[in-house]
Amino acid sequence: MKQPELGQKILELRRQKGLTQEELVEQCNINVRTIQRIEAGEVTPRSFTLKTILNALGENLENLNDPPSHEENFIHREVGVSAFYIKLAWISGLIYFLSGFVEFAVDYARFYENELILSPAAYISMKFIVMLAYIYFMWGFVISGSLFNNYLLKIGAYFLIGTTILFYGYDMASLYFEPFYMEYVLVTQSIFCGIGSFIFGFALLRLHKPMGIVPQIAGGLEIASGVFFILIFTVLLGLIFLIPALLLQIVLLYKIESFIKMKAPEHLVS
Incomplete structure (x- = not known):
């Protein structure tokens, strides 16, 4: 999944968990500004960072992959x-x-x-x-x-x-x-x-x-x-x-x- 859809999905998952950005930061040990920019679609996180965020949100990376193309x-x-x-x-x-x-x-x-x-x-x-x-x-x-x-x-x-x-x-x-x-x-x-x-x-x-x-x-x-x-x-x-x-x-x-x-x-x- 690419930005800005990725940021919107992370925002949606965080709200479903009832977490604030600060609370998510505490769980995954990532700078709050980084979380803000990811959710805003301004940056695409590295694979390790994305996995860390998703683990904190109880989500699997495979579930966020783009739907299969025709090929x-x-x-x-x-x-x-x-x-x-x-x-x-x-x-x-x-x-x-x-x-x-x-x-x-x-x-x-x-x-x-x-x-x-x-x-x-x-x-x-x-x-x-x-x-x-x-x-x-x-x-x-x-x-x-x-x-x-x-x-x-x-x-x-x-x-x-x-x-x-x-x-x-x-x-x-x-x-x-x-x-x-x-x-x-x-x-x-x-x-x-x-x-x-x-x-x-x-x-x-x-x-x-x-x-x-x-x-x-x-x-x-x-x-x-x-x-x-x-x-x-x-x-x-x-x-x-x-x-x-x-x-x-x-x-x-x-x-x-x-x-x-x-x-x-x-x-x-x-």
Whole structure:
């Protein structure tokens, strides 16, 4: 607490105790003129002097500290979440992005050319790795949503995680039974992914204040991708817009990691 608020608080505490300035001086062995100037807000006492006065008034120094700033509140909300986990998230995003091209080629051959170019075990392993990479990539945004009080970001990320688990699970399970109405499944998947991308994109736009222009561009691309997915017949355009959106989201998580390291005390950063 700074002057003049500090002096006013000491004056208030002294009166609550029913003490005169002279009586307070006797208890803490400080010059009466010093007490007068502190209460008037003319000087800021040294730490030792302030502690002595507060002890005489039965008050704790910690109780007089300034209320936490926005950045300090950020640190308290961040407790239990380290930059290490955000780093894992953007690394998972890179793995997902690079492996996605291989996955696209394999799925195109399977669903459009009716040819499985990998063994079932290899196909399931590939799908499982890509799915886990994407889930943890999105989990980085769940963590970020908590850090910045962006609940829409958490909702969008959870929606996309759920959609991924649902349809990747179907892809793996369908190896062992005849896929039914594959066209309907692909259409449903496109719509679900579009809705998730639409929500997620708007949530990214809300990160512009702490993170600058990167989330704005990423959010705009994600929204455009979501619209194209929902329209179904423009899925290819949705994929084209999704590629730079994913890259910018990886960059965004990297920036969030750096932000945490810069703002968090050393003991909170792994």
